[in-house]
Amino acid sequence: MNKKQIENRIQSAFTSATPNNLQSIQADCQRVPQQTTRRTNFMTKRWKIAAMALAMVLVVAAVFGAVDLSQNAYAATVTIDVNPSISIEIDGKQRVVSVTANNQDAQIILADIKEDLVGVKVNVAVKAILGQMLAKGYISEISNSVLVSVDPQKGKWAYDEIVKSITDEIDIVMTEKNVDCSLMSQQVKRNQAVEELAQKYDITVGKAQLIYKLLSTPDSTYDEAKLAELTVNELAILLGKHGNNDKDIERKGAASDKAYITKQEALTAVVDYLNTNSVVEGLTEALTTDSIKKLAEFEIDLDFDNHTMVYEVDFEVAGYEYEIEVDATTGVVVDYQKSIDDKDDDRHEVDVNKDISEQDKQELLNKIRTLVDEKLGEGWFDEHKDGIKIEFDKGEVEVEFFYQGKEYELELDINGRVTEHMPGGRPEHPHQDDPTNQALISKDEAKSILLNHAGIAQDAVLVDYEIELERADHGNMMYYEIEFELGGYEYEAKVNAKTGTIIKFTKQAD
Amino acid sequence: MTDRPSNHPTGLIDKCISSIAKGAQDALTELYNLTKGAVYAYALSVTKNVQDAEDVLHDTFVTIYQKAHQYKSHSKPMAWILTIAKNLCYQRFRQQGRFCDMPDEQLERYFVANTQLSADDRLTILACLQKLTDQERQIVVLHAVSGLKHREIAKLMELPLSTVLSKYKRTIAKLKSILSEENQ
Incomplete structure (x- = not known):
């Protein structure tokens, strides 16, 4: 077969396969008016809004008169980040010189309006873009955050003028749409670290600047790569958690958390978990969602950990600090930590820079032996010493080992005080109903669940297929991480190894 | 590499769109008959779902009818029509949250049941849908069925011309090998 014959076969195959739906097209064309309006009976409400936004651009462009492109030298770059990310270069008269889609979502937003935006005032362009984002569901009551970043050529005064014009317009659009x-x-x-972040993760400098702020917050434990995956709304939620006192970012309104379970639902999950596993010592009655709020240092916050938005619940009882994380989407408890509350304890004065002497090391080993044997039986430590990883560092010692397939971690300071005690993320007193005691699903079962979810045949030949059993960082959740390629797409997924629930699924063009 | 001569008479398509803008229903029928294969093939190559492709075919012609007055003749009517189809494909993608590819066996059942297709047609269409990557499939379909020039494909798919040219060549060679094997 030569090239021509193959082309003819392709043409014949697709042409023969084409259905005939002319009648229904003619019927629809007769039902809707031609030209007079962009609105059609069969189109969705969202498209009606998009069409109105576009019409508004054209009207305002007409009011401003002929488009003057003589001042093409750009005076500032305005970036709008939602999840679609769009960069707009504007001239000294705040007219759009060019518009760039920075990601695939932005291409969808600009598909119908890009050419109409050049030459109009930037606020009008932003209004049209916002209209499209609302119409296509990128901005909604469950994801309501917009980041406007302005990089002016002429300093702060130019920034103030541009940003006011744009944010005023956004205010009007959002008010009109009741969002x-x-x-x-x-x-x-200008910040090299921020620019490197933007380049590394292929995000805008504006979004990178926001991520940099979060990475710079006190006690930040965020992972930059994971933050880069978040939408602006999710970043806004995290920024809100760290207070609203950053003078570099002007904020108005609160980021929506309506995509997640409520605090009350999260608390119910936490209380059920704690009561079922009887892990809180020193309580005379079972916890309720009301009584837990009365515990010392009680706090509940939406946060981000290990690719997941979580509710973090903290409290203290009987000298222990508890920290429990609940997946904010599924309501499942994903992490549980209990550690000794070391506040107001004079004995806990530790010189973190102090090298540990051989004598101290021996004492610490004895302490660790006692703690482990108390938990797992007399003599367990010495029997399994070879499999126990013990690392001495300045001022502390870290212990890691596995018991019945689960990872245990222990940290002690130089004084032998337990600073972190994470028994495999599971309660210290395993209950027979403890979900961590249940059997895991097999790799084949996890694969089958994923293929069903993705609509892929069970016997499809997957390229570069990999599956690994993983444990959530500092959590009790075991999951299978699965990657493969098929039909030009790269699939990545995580399947909960106990419940078989899909906890992450992405499909990206290769 | 030379561009494949267009399967679609540009002048005639141009004229059809102008007539549709004036409300001529028969011009819509004529345009449909001239280009439905190209639009369906492209939509199927993007969505890999026969139902979605049929819906995009329908919506594309209704949109053409609606927007015919906006069309400015630049001798590239097929590129204009396929851009509408592309946007509708991506609109579906947004509405559904992701592409809903049909599983291979479902595609097979569908095409086996289609009596319009010869055995060769069936083999060819399934090879394109199951054995090629999305990009490969779209490039060959846009050239071989829709008659787009390589530079028009590059523009529509936002790819460098050199990529389109090399991928086209490689994909034809790949299909040649697949079809020769299956015909044996």
């Missing part, structure tokens, strides 16, 4: 907007605006500052 409580969470609006963040910032001036792009």
